[in-house]
Amino acid sequence: MPELPDVEGFRRFFARHAQGRRVIRVTAPDPQVLRGTSVQGLGRALHGRRFAAPRRHGKWLFAPTDDGPVVALHFGMSGRLEWSSDGSGRHRHDRLVFVLDTGELRVSSMRKLGGAWLARHERDLADITGPLGPDAKTATREQLAGLLAERRGGVKSALMDQAVVAGPGNLVVDETLWRARVHPARPAASLSADELAAIHRSLREVLEGAVPRGRVPRDDDWLTGVRDVADPRCPRCGAAVRSDTVAGRSTRWCPDCQPETA
DNA sequence: CAGGATGTTGGGTC
DNA sequence: CGACCCAACATCCT
Known part of the structure:
Protein backbone atom coordinates (compact mmCIF):
# COMPACT_ATOMS: atom_id res chain seq x y z
CA MET A 1 0.00 0.00 0.00
CA GLY A 130 16.70 6.22 -11.03
CA PRO A 131 15.55 9.76 -11.75
CA LEU A 132 13.31 11.28 -9.09
CA GLY A 133 11.56 14.62 -9.18
CA PRO A 134 11.30 16.89 -6.14
CA ASP A 135 9.63 15.27 -3.14
CA ALA A 136 5.89 15.93 -3.29
CA LYS A 137 5.79 17.07 0.33
CA THR A 138 8.07 20.03 -0.29
CA ALA A 139 7.71 20.76 -4.02
CA THR A 140 6.90 24.43 -4.55
CA ARG A 141 4.01 25.66 -6.65
CA GLU A 142 6.46 27.07 -9.19
CA GLN A 143 8.28 23.75 -9.43
CA LEU A 144 5.10 21.76 -9.88
CA ALA A 145 3.62 24.20 -12.40
CA GLY A 146 6.81 24.16 -14.44
CA LEU A 147 7.01 20.36 -14.48
CA LEU A 148 3.37 19.95 -15.51
CA ALA A 149 3.56 22.68 -18.17
CA GLU A 150 6.21 20.80 -20.11
CA ARG A 151 4.38 17.45 -20.03
CA ARG A 152 2.53 16.29 -23.08
CA GLY A 153 0.24 13.67 -21.53
CA GLY A 154 -2.56 13.74 -18.97
CA VAL A 155 -2.26 15.26 -15.51
CA LYS A 156 -2.75 11.97 -13.66
CA SER A 157 -0.05 10.29 -15.71
CA ALA A 158 2.29 13.21 -14.94
CA LEU A 159 1.62 13.21 -11.20
CA MET A 160 2.13 9.44 -11.06
CA ASP A 161 5.54 9.72 -12.73
CA GLN A 162 8.16 9.62 -9.97
CA ALA A 163 10.64 11.38 -12.25
CA VAL A 164 8.26 14.37 -12.35
CA VAL A 165 7.36 14.53 -8.67
CA ALA A 166 8.37 11.85 -6.17
CA GLY A 167 5.90 10.34 -3.74
CA PRO A 168 2.33 10.46 -5.04
CA GLY A 169 0.68 7.12 -5.74
CA ASN A 170 -2.70 6.15 -7.08
CA LEU A 171 -4.69 7.17 -4.01
CA VAL A 172 -2.86 10.45 -3.38
CA VAL A 173 -3.25 11.50 -7.01
CA ASP A 174 -6.96 10.70 -7.17
CA GLU A 175 -7.52 12.47 -3.86
CA THR A 176 -5.51 15.52 -4.98
CA LEU A 177 -7.30 15.91 -8.32
CA TRP A 178 -10.69 15.47 -6.67
CA ARG A 179 -9.86 18.15 -4.13
CA ALA A 180 -8.53 20.42 -6.88
CA ARG A 181 -11.60 19.75 -9.05
CA VAL A 182 -9.49 18.70 -12.03
CA HIS A 183 -10.33 15.75 -14.28
CA PRO A 184 -7.55 13.12 -14.22
CA ALA A 185 -7.32 12.92 -18.02
CA ARG A 186 -6.88 16.67 -18.55
CA PRO A 187 -3.74 17.36 -20.60
CA ALA A 188 -1.20 18.63 -18.10
CA ALA A 189 -0.04 21.40 -20.39
CA SER A 190 -3.61 22.74 -20.72
CA LEU A 191 -4.06 23.54 -17.03
CA SER A 192 -4.70 27.17 -16.10
CA ALA A 193 -2.67 28.98 -13.49
CA ASP A 194 -5.61 28.69 -11.11
CA GLU A 195 -5.86 24.96 -11.69
CA LEU A 196 -2.12 24.50 -11.19
CA ALA A 197 -2.35 26.44 -7.95
CA ALA A 198 -5.31 24.31 -6.85
CA ILE A 199 -3.42 21.10 -7.63
CA HIS A 200 -0.41 22.24 -5.66
CA ARG A 201 -2.52 23.39 -2.72
CA SER A 202 -4.56 20.17 -2.79
CA LEU A 203 -1.47 17.99 -2.95
CA ARG A 204 -0.09 19.77 0.09
CA GLU A 205 -3.39 19.42 1.96
CA VAL A 206 -3.74 15.74 1.12
CA LEU A 207 -0.20 15.03 2.29
CA GLU A 208 -0.55 17.17 5.40
CA GLY A 209 -3.65 15.19 6.29
CA ALA A 210 -2.19 11.81 5.43
CA VAL A 211 1.42 11.98 6.64
CA PRO A 212 0.63 12.24 10.39
CA ARG A 213 -1.63 9.20 9.98
CA GLY A 214 1.05 7.26 8.10
CA ARG A 215 -1.46 6.38 5.39
CA VAL A 216 -4.06 7.87 3.08
CA PRO A 217 -7.06 8.14 5.41
CA ARG A 218 -10.22 6.25 4.57
CA ASP A 219 -12.26 9.04 6.12
CA ASP A 220 -15.75 9.43 4.70
CA ASP A 221 -15.10 13.02 3.68
CA TRP A 222 -12.20 11.85 1.50
CA LEU A 223 -12.67 10.41 -1.95
CA THR A 224 -10.48 7.52 -0.81
CA GLY A 225 -13.05 6.76 1.86
CA VAL A 226 -15.66 5.81 -0.74
CA ARG A 227 -13.18 4.27 -3.17
CA ASP A 228 -14.20 0.67 -2.70
CA VAL A 229 -17.77 0.89 -1.47
CA ALA A 230 -20.75 -0.15 -3.55
CA ASP A 231 -22.40 2.78 -5.30
CA PRO A 232 -19.82 5.40 -4.22
CA ARG A 233 -21.02 9.00 -3.90
CA CYS A 234 -18.94 12.15 -4.06
CA PRO A 235 -18.42 13.24 -0.41
CA ARG A 236 -18.69 16.87 -1.56
CA CYS A 237 -21.74 16.92 -3.85
CA GLY A 238 -23.30 13.47 -3.70
CA ALA A 239 -22.96 12.70 -7.41
CA ALA A 240 -22.22 9.12 -8.41
CA VAL A 241 -18.44 8.65 -8.47
CA ARG A 242 -17.02 7.53 -11.81
CA SER A 243 -14.61 4.61 -12.04
CA ASP A 244 -12.39 3.88 -15.00
CA THR A 245 -8.80 3.23 -16.00
CA VAL A 246 -6.74 6.37 -16.48
CA ALA A 247 -2.97 6.31 -17.00
CA GLY A 248 -3.18 2.54 -16.70
CA ARG A 249 -4.51 2.64 -13.13
CA SER A 250 -7.92 2.28 -11.54
CA THR A 251 -9.21 5.81 -11.13
CA ARG A 252 -12.09 7.48 -9.29
CA TRP A 253 -13.42 10.96 -9.92
CA CYS A 254 -16.56 13.03 -9.55
CA PRO A 255 -18.09 13.88 -12.94
CA ASP A 256 -19.75 17.00 -11.47
CA CYS A 257 -16.79 18.41 -9.50
CA GLN A 258 -14.20 17.33 -12.08
CA PRO A 259 -15.63 17.92 -15.57
CA GLU A 260 -13.63 16.68 -18.53
CA THR A 261 -13.51 20.13 -20.08
CA ALA A 262 -12.61 22.99 -17.77
C1' DC B 1 -12.19 -19.49 -11.52
C1' DA B 2 -11.27 -14.72 -13.12
C1' DG B 3 -9.92 -10.41 -12.03
C1' DG B 4 -8.01 -6.87 -9.25
C1' DA B 5 -4.88 -4.65 -5.74
C1' DT B 6 -2.07 1.97 -2.72
C1' DG B 7 4.32 0.10 -7.63
C1' DT B 8 7.90 -0.28 -10.96
C1' DT B 9 10.22 -1.88 -15.11
C1' DG B 10 11.05 -3.32 -19.70
C1' DG B 11 9.46 -4.08 -24.33
C1' DG B 12 6.89 -2.60 -28.24
C1' DT B 13 4.67 1.20 -30.65
C1' DC B 14 3.49 5.75 -32.41
C1' DC C 1 13.54 11.57 -27.16
C1' DG C 2 8.66 11.58 -25.08
C1' DA C 3 4.59 9.20 -24.05
C1' DC C 4 1.27 5.45 -24.13
C1' DC C 5 0.00 0.57 -23.55
C1' DC C 6 0.63 -3.80 -21.78
C1' DA C 7 2.77 -7.70 -19.55
C1' DA C 8 5.38 -9.21 -15.83
C1' DC C 9 6.73 -9.51 -11.12
C1' DA C 10 4.21 -12.62 -6.48
C1' DT C 11 0.50 -13.25 -3.39
C1' DC C 12 -3.82 -12.78 -1.49
C1' DC C 13 -8.72 -11.52 -1.66
C1' DT C 14 -13.39 -10.94 -3.57
Whole structure:
Protein backbone atom coordinates (compact mmCIF):
# COMPACT_ATOMS: atom_id res chain seq x y z
CA MET A 1 0.00 0.00 0.00
CA PRO A 2 2.86 2.36 0.46
CA GLU A 3 2.71 5.83 -1.01
CA LEU A 4 4.51 8.84 0.39
CA PRO A 5 2.46 9.02 3.63
CA ASP A 6 2.98 5.34 4.35
CA VAL A 7 6.71 5.54 3.71
CA GLU A 8 6.95 8.60 5.94
CA GLY A 9 5.34 6.46 8.64
CA PHE A 10 7.95 3.78 8.01
CA ARG A 11 10.68 6.41 8.30
CA ARG A 12 9.40 7.43 11.73
CA PHE A 13 9.12 3.76 12.69
CA PHE A 14 12.67 3.08 11.53
CA ALA A 15 13.96 6.11 13.45
CA ARG A 16 12.14 5.11 16.63
CA HIS A 17 13.42 1.55 16.67
CA ALA A 18 16.70 1.46 14.74
CA GLN A 19 18.33 4.87 14.79
CA GLY A 20 21.50 4.74 16.89
CA ARG A 21 21.26 0.95 17.24
CA ARG A 22 24.02 -1.43 16.30
CA VAL A 23 23.59 -4.16 13.69
CA ILE A 24 24.42 -7.57 15.13
CA ARG A 25 23.55 -9.58 12.04
CA VAL A 26 21.35 -9.65 8.95
CA THR A 27 19.20 -12.58 7.89
CA ALA A 28 16.99 -13.02 4.82
CA PRO A 29 14.13 -15.51 5.21
CA ASP A 30 13.42 -14.74 1.51
CA PRO A 31 16.51 -13.34 -0.29
CA GLN A 32 14.42 -12.65 -3.39
CA VAL A 33 13.82 -9.13 -2.10
CA LEU A 34 17.56 -8.40 -2.09
CA ARG A 35 18.43 -6.40 -5.21
CA GLY A 36 21.99 -6.23 -6.40
CA THR A 37 23.23 -7.52 -3.09
CA SER A 38 23.09 -10.63 -0.94
CA VAL A 39 22.55 -11.36 2.70
CA GLN A 40 26.32 -11.85 2.98
CA GLY A 41 26.92 -8.52 1.25
CA LEU A 42 24.51 -6.76 3.58
CA GLY A 43 26.02 -8.48 6.60
CA ARG A 44 29.57 -7.53 5.67
CA ALA A 45 28.59 -3.91 5.02
CA LEU A 46 26.45 -3.46 8.13
CA HIS A 47 27.88 -5.72 10.83
CA GLY A 48 28.94 -3.71 13.85
CA ARG A 49 27.74 -0.41 12.40
CA ARG A 50 25.02 1.80 13.82
CA PHE A 51 22.07 3.12 11.86
CA ALA A 52 21.94 6.90 11.61
CA ALA A 53 18.82 9.03 10.99
CA PRO A 54 16.73 7.56 8.15
CA ARG A 55 15.59 9.80 5.29
CA ARG A 56 12.79 9.59 2.76
CA HIS A 57 12.53 10.81 -0.82
CA GLY A 58 9.26 10.04 -2.55
CA LYS A 59 8.51 6.40 -1.84
CA TRP A 60 12.15 5.55 -1.05
CA LEU A 61 13.49 5.08 2.44
CA PHE A 62 17.23 5.54 2.94
CA ALA A 63 18.85 4.10 6.04
CA PRO A 64 22.44 5.31 6.31
CA THR A 65 24.89 3.86 8.78
CA ASP A 66 27.11 6.14 10.78
CA ASP A 67 30.07 5.70 8.47
CA GLY A 68 29.22 5.02 4.87
CA PRO A 69 26.98 2.24 3.57
CA VAL A 70 23.31 3.08 3.03
CA VAL A 71 20.41 0.63 2.87
CA ALA A 72 17.75 1.73 0.37
CA LEU A 73 14.28 0.29 0.81
CA HIS A 74 11.34 0.40 -1.57
CA PHE A 75 8.09 -1.13 -0.39
CA GLY A 76 6.32 -1.88 -3.66
CA MET A 77 2.59 -2.49 -3.22
CA SER A 78 2.63 -4.51 -0.03
CA GLY A 79 5.79 -3.80 1.95
CA ARG A 80 6.03 -2.63 5.55
CA LEU A 81 8.27 -2.66 8.59
CA GLU A 82 7.81 -4.69 11.76
CA TRP A 83 9.57 -4.56 15.09
CA SER A 84 10.13 -7.27 17.65
CA SER A 85 12.12 -6.50 20.76
CA ASP A 86 12.54 -10.15 21.74
CA GLY A 87 12.79 -11.86 18.35
CA SER A 88 9.41 -13.52 18.65
CA GLY A 89 6.36 -13.25 16.39
CA ARG A 90 8.00 -13.89 13.06
CA HIS A 91 5.50 -13.51 10.21
CA ARG A 92 5.21 -15.53 7.02
CA HIS A 93 5.91 -12.49 4.84
CA ASP A 94 9.00 -11.29 6.69
CA ARG A 95 11.67 -11.23 3.96
CA LEU A 96 14.63 -9.44 5.54
CA VAL A 97 15.64 -9.06 9.18
CA PHE A 98 18.08 -6.62 10.73
CA VAL A 99 19.04 -8.06 14.11
CA LEU A 100 19.98 -5.08 16.25
CA ASP A 101 21.31 -4.83 19.78
CA THR A 102 17.79 -4.00 21.00
CA GLY A 103 15.59 -6.26 18.85
CA GLU A 104 14.72 -7.12 15.28
CA LEU A 105 13.63 -4.75 12.52
CA ARG A 106 11.90 -6.76 9.83
CA VAL A 107 11.02 -5.92 6.25
CA SER A 108 7.76 -7.63 5.40
CA SER A 109 6.36 -7.83 1.90
CA MET A 110 3.54 -10.04 0.74
CA ARG A 111 3.98 -9.53 -2.98
CA LYS A 112 7.76 -8.92 -3.00
CA LEU A 113 7.44 -6.11 -5.53
CA GLY A 114 9.81 -3.80 -3.68
CA GLY A 115 13.11 -4.74 -2.16
CA ALA A 116 16.32 -3.75 -0.43
CA TRP A 117 19.44 -2.33 -2.07
CA LEU A 118 22.85 -1.55 -0.65
CA ALA A 119 24.71 1.62 -1.60
CA ARG A 120 28.38 1.88 -0.70
CA HIS A 121 28.04 5.64 -0.41
CA GLU A 122 25.38 8.30 -0.49
CA ARG A 123 26.43 9.26 -4.00
CA ASP A 124 25.45 5.81 -5.30
CA LEU A 125 21.80 6.21 -4.30
CA ALA A 126 20.73 7.95 -7.51
CA ASP A 127 21.88 4.96 -9.55
CA ILE A 128 19.61 2.75 -7.46
CA THR A 129 16.51 4.94 -7.48
CA GLY A 130 16.70 6.22 -11.03
CA PRO A 131 15.55 9.76 -11.75
CA LEU A 132 13.31 11.28 -9.09
CA GLY A 133 11.56 14.62 -9.18
CA PRO A 134 11.30 16.89 -6.14
CA ASP A 135 9.63 15.27 -3.14
CA ALA A 136 5.89 15.93 -3.29
CA LYS A 137 5.79 17.07 0.33
CA THR A 138 8.07 20.03 -0.29
CA ALA A 139 7.71 20.76 -4.02
CA THR A 140 6.90 24.43 -4.55
CA ARG A 141 4.01 25.66 -6.65
CA GLU A 142 6.46 27.07 -9.19
CA GLN A 143 8.28 23.75 -9.43
CA LEU A 144 5.10 21.76 -9.88
CA ALA A 145 3.62 24.20 -12.40
CA GLY A 146 6.81 24.16 -14.44
CA LEU A 147 7.01 20.36 -14.48
CA LEU A 148 3.37 19.95 -15.51
CA ALA A 149 3.56 22.68 -18.17
CA GLU A 150 6.21 20.80 -20.11
CA ARG A 151 4.38 17.45 -20.03
CA ARG A 152 2.53 16.29 -23.08
CA GLY A 153 0.24 13.67 -21.53
CA GLY A 154 -2.56 13.74 -18.97
CA VAL A 155 -2.26 15.26 -15.51
CA LYS A 156 -2.75 11.97 -13.66
CA SER A 157 -0.05 10.29 -15.71
CA ALA A 158 2.29 13.21 -14.94
CA LEU A 159 1.62 13.21 -11.20
CA MET A 160 2.13 9.44 -11.06
CA ASP A 161 5.54 9.72 -12.73
CA GLN A 162 8.16 9.62 -9.97
CA ALA A 163 10.64 11.38 -12.25
CA VAL A 164 8.26 14.37 -12.35
CA VAL A 165 7.36 14.53 -8.67
CA ALA A 166 8.37 11.85 -6.17
CA GLY A 167 5.90 10.34 -3.74
CA PRO A 168 2.33 10.46 -5.04
CA GLY A 169 0.68 7.12 -5.74
CA ASN A 170 -2.70 6.15 -7.08
CA LEU A 171 -4.69 7.17 -4.01
CA VAL A 172 -2.86 10.45 -3.38
CA VAL A 173 -3.25 11.50 -7.01
CA ASP A 174 -6.96 10.70 -7.17
CA GLU A 175 -7.52 12.47 -3.86
CA THR A 176 -5.51 15.52 -4.98
CA LEU A 177 -7.30 15.91 -8.32
CA TRP A 178 -10.69 15.47 -6.67
CA ARG A 179 -9.86 18.15 -4.13
CA ALA A 180 -8.53 20.42 -6.88
CA ARG A 181 -11.60 19.75 -9.05
CA VAL A 182 -9.49 18.70 -12.03
CA HIS A 183 -10.33 15.75 -14.28
CA PRO A 184 -7.55 13.12 -14.22
CA ALA A 185 -7.32 12.92 -18.02
CA ARG A 186 -6.88 16.67 -18.55
CA PRO A 187 -3.74 17.36 -20.60
CA ALA A 188 -1.20 18.63 -18.10
CA ALA A 189 -0.04 21.40 -20.39
CA SER A 190 -3.61 22.74 -20.72
CA LEU A 191 -4.06 23.54 -17.03
CA SER A 192 -4.70 27.17 -16.10
CA ALA A 193 -2.67 28.98 -13.49
CA ASP A 194 -5.61 28.69 -11.11
CA GLU A 195 -5.86 24.96 -11.69
CA LEU A 196 -2.12 24.50 -11.19
CA ALA A 197 -2.35 26.44 -7.95
CA ALA A 198 -5.31 24.31 -6.85
CA ILE A 199 -3.42 21.10 -7.63
CA HIS A 200 -0.41 22.24 -5.66
CA ARG A 201 -2.52 23.39 -2.72
CA SER A 202 -4.56 20.17 -2.79
CA LEU A 203 -1.47 17.99 -2.95
CA ARG A 204 -0.09 19.77 0.09
CA GLU A 205 -3.39 19.42 1.96
CA VAL A 206 -3.74 15.74 1.12
CA LEU A 207 -0.20 15.03 2.29
CA GLU A 208 -0.55 17.17 5.40
CA GLY A 209 -3.65 15.19 6.29
CA ALA A 210 -2.19 11.81 5.43
CA VAL A 211 1.42 11.98 6.64
CA PRO A 212 0.63 12.24 10.39
CA ARG A 213 -1.63 9.20 9.98
CA GLY A 214 1.05 7.26 8.10
CA ARG A 215 -1.46 6.38 5.39
CA VAL A 216 -4.06 7.87 3.08
CA PRO A 217 -7.06 8.14 5.41
CA ARG A 218 -10.22 6.25 4.57
CA ASP A 219 -12.26 9.04 6.12
CA ASP A 220 -15.75 9.43 4.70
CA ASP A 221 -15.10 13.02 3.68
CA TRP A 222 -12.20 11.85 1.50
CA LEU A 223 -12.67 10.41 -1.95
CA THR A 224 -10.48 7.52 -0.81
CA GLY A 225 -13.05 6.76 1.86
CA VAL A 226 -15.66 5.81 -0.74
CA ARG A 227 -13.18 4.27 -3.17
CA ASP A 228 -14.20 0.67 -2.70
CA VAL A 229 -17.77 0.89 -1.47
CA ALA A 230 -20.75 -0.15 -3.55
CA ASP A 231 -22.40 2.78 -5.30
CA PRO A 232 -19.82 5.40 -4.22
CA ARG A 233 -21.02 9.00 -3.90
CA CYS A 234 -18.94 12.15 -4.06
CA PRO A 235 -18.42 13.24 -0.41
CA ARG A 236 -18.69 16.87 -1.56
CA CYS A 237 -21.74 16.92 -3.85
CA GLY A 238 -23.30 13.47 -3.70
CA ALA A 239 -22.96 12.70 -7.41
CA ALA A 240 -22.22 9.12 -8.41
CA VAL A 241 -18.44 8.65 -8.47
CA ARG A 242 -17.02 7.53 -11.81
CA SER A 243 -14.61 4.61 -12.04
CA ASP A 244 -12.39 3.88 -15.00
CA THR A 245 -8.80 3.23 -16.00
CA VAL A 246 -6.74 6.37 -16.48
CA ALA A 247 -2.97 6.31 -17.00
CA GLY A 248 -3.18 2.54 -16.70
CA ARG A 249 -4.51 2.64 -13.13
CA SER A 250 -7.92 2.28 -11.54
CA THR A 251 -9.21 5.81 -11.13
CA ARG A 252 -12.09 7.48 -9.29
CA TRP A 253 -13.42 10.96 -9.92
CA CYS A 254 -16.56 13.03 -9.55
CA PRO A 255 -18.09 13.88 -12.94
CA ASP A 256 -19.75 17.00 -11.47
CA CYS A 257 -16.79 18.41 -9.50
CA GLN A 258 -14.20 17.33 -12.08
CA PRO A 259 -15.63 17.92 -15.57
CA GLU A 260 -13.63 16.68 -18.53
CA THR A 261 -13.51 20.13 -20.08
CA ALA A 262 -12.61 22.99 -17.77
C1' DC B 1 -12.19 -19.49 -11.52
C1' DA B 2 -11.27 -14.72 -13.12
C1' DG B 3 -9.92 -10.41 -12.03
C1' DG B 4 -8.01 -6.87 -9.25
C1' DA B 5 -4.88 -4.65 -5.74
C1' DT B 6 -2.07 1.97 -2.72
C1' DG B 7 4.32 0.10 -7.63
C1' DT B 8 7.90 -0.28 -10.96
C1' DT B 9 10.22 -1.88 -15.11
C1' DG B 10 11.05 -3.32 -19.70
C1' DG B 11 9.46 -4.08 -24.33
C1' DG B 12 6.89 -2.60 -28.24
C1' DT B 13 4.67 1.20 -30.65
C1' DC B 14 3.49 5.75 -32.41
C1' DC C 1 13.54 11.57 -27.16
C1' DG C 2 8.66 11.58 -25.08
C1' DA C 3 4.59 9.20 -24.05
C1' DC C 4 1.27 5.45 -24.13
C1' DC C 5 0.00 0.57 -23.55
C1' DC C 6 0.63 -3.80 -21.78
C1' DA C 7 2.77 -7.70 -19.55
C1' DA C 8 5.38 -9.21 -15.83
C1' DC C 9 6.73 -9.51 -11.12
C1' DA C 10 4.21 -12.62 -6.48
C1' DT C 11 0.50 -13.25 -3.39
C1' DC C 12 -3.82 -12.78 -1.49
C1' DC C 13 -8.72 -11.52 -1.66
C1' DT C 14 -13.39 -10.94 -3.57
